[in-house]
Amino acid sequence: MTARLIDGKAFAADLRVRIAREVAALEKRGITPGLAAVLVGDNPASQVYVRSKGRMTQEVGMNSFEHRLSADTPQADLLALIGRLNADSAVNGILVQLPLPRQMDESAVINAIDPAKDVDGFHIQNVGRLATGQKAMVPCTPLGCLMLLRDQMGDLSGKSALVIGRSNIVGKPMAQLLLRDSATVTIAHSRTANLPDLCRQADIIVAAVGQPCFVQGDWIKPGATVIDVGINRAGDRLIGDVDFDTARHVAGAITPVPGGVGPMTIACLLANTLTATARANGLPDPE
């Protein structure tokens, strides 16, 4: 058996085309969505992310505003900038690229963003809203995983899902989204006992561990859908958290790395910016 490849790159490209269409429709009403990205310091990976986010924002017809601050910026200056962006009606989405330099309190910074403009979905209000089933801005990577899962499997209701990893940016919101879709969700982490056995019971595995080739093919239930969030660098190659070479012979469908979840993250950031713009203008959420 060979698993179906879940082409996140193609799905994300299609999503961006649909977003561009919605942006063009907004343009006719005199509305241009705007996304502000704030980068503090000179972390090379963050610079690459912010640059490609800016490029794709412009490609779908949105305004992209970039703010670069030096690594030794006092937190008060960053908070003042966030305050100005909150008040700026041309800015519908604000993202502060993480990680922040050591002198900054990450949660204080994130919680200073207007929750309605919090397109990363990390503000405590959005986390609480998602957990209590209210309209929220949802973190981009798990949102992208959910879109791929729905596309592959349709209704997720009653499926057994195992999320490996419990971070605030991937694992926990992923579990919330699966629960919202009525899957039966288990969350595993570094203290979980008998992880291979738990995996063997799951119709859906989402691996967000940060360890290359961690999930083995013989842990996977035949026919299961496997979403590999991991991005691990090995020289100039990227490797996922799933041992793709063994998993692809057992799984029913699997995301490759690269070209699976990765491209979905930026596309979902644009989708969230569009949603934030619609809500700010009293329009219904885009499909």
Ligand code: NDP
């Ligand atoms: P974190 O390091 O914050 O979390 C990793 C999680 O994995 C933790 O909950 C940890 O458990 C768990 N874990 C670690 N070792 C084991 C183990 N041996 N058995 C079971 N669980 C374990 O990572 P992130 O959630 O931020 O990211 C996860 C991966 O996803 C990374 O490779 C990252 O690069 C990638 N990523 C990809 C994105 C994309 O766009 N595709 C976006 C964001 C992340 P514990 O809590 O007990 O320590």
